[in-house]
Amino acid sequence: MINLWAYLGISFILFICGIMVMIARKNIIALLLGVELILNAAALNFAAYTKFSNGNLDGHIMSLFIIIIAAAESAVGLGIVIRFFQLRESIHIDDASTLQN
């Protein structure tokens, strides 16, 4: 039978995959992919606890706001990536080592 543990396990695997992507990659866009995975893991946890813990929909509201924040973060992050590429001709994270020029 499908219970809470199945959803928590999937969320756990998503979180670990996001951590691994964020550490193993040196590409800024790939780092953003890892951030999206981690945020999705958190949102899935909220929805799972709403179903299995209490019946009110506050967890769904939390998931909804996580999705909103992720969309805003992704838009601003990709804008910064494109601007950084215009300046440095690179999207390698090690090239982003100075604050000014």
Next chain:
Amino acid sequence: MFSNTLFLLSAVLTVAGALMVVYTKNLMHACIYLLASFFGIAGLYACLGADFLAATQLVVYAGGVIILMLFAIMLTGGTGNKVNRYGLEKIPAMGNKKTYFTAGFTAIVSALILVKITMSAMSGNPAVANLTNEPTVERLGTILATDHILAFEISSVLLLGALVGAAVISRPRKEIHD
């Protein structure tokens, strides 16, 4: 029966997509695998009875964020230099054995810590589902417009700020040469 099949399918899609994002060396392929993972998560939301969340997941992530990522990948492609400006050899952009070893080590350590600190809180029997699969859109809209109205308005201001900020940051501006 149908619910179990949907859950298994979505779980396999989600986990396989996430693992392939870690495994693949091609950034475009990683984006497409992330899209598969998002579809799987939408299926999991549908299994949980969260119909509005499933639709939002599909619209915002599969329709918005992935397209944005693909645009950014295509706009920033084609970097060829292998050395940084100090002349040292750079780590490849999608990682090498050393970064993967570090990532695996960190994953094992954080997994052990998470299991250790959550096992005591989770030792009891898992609760049973107590929400019937009724549509949640009406209740969600009511809650969002009454109890959480302040967070709703703040998130709208945040989205406006993100929109303007992204447009201002990525605007091509004329370089000043003195």
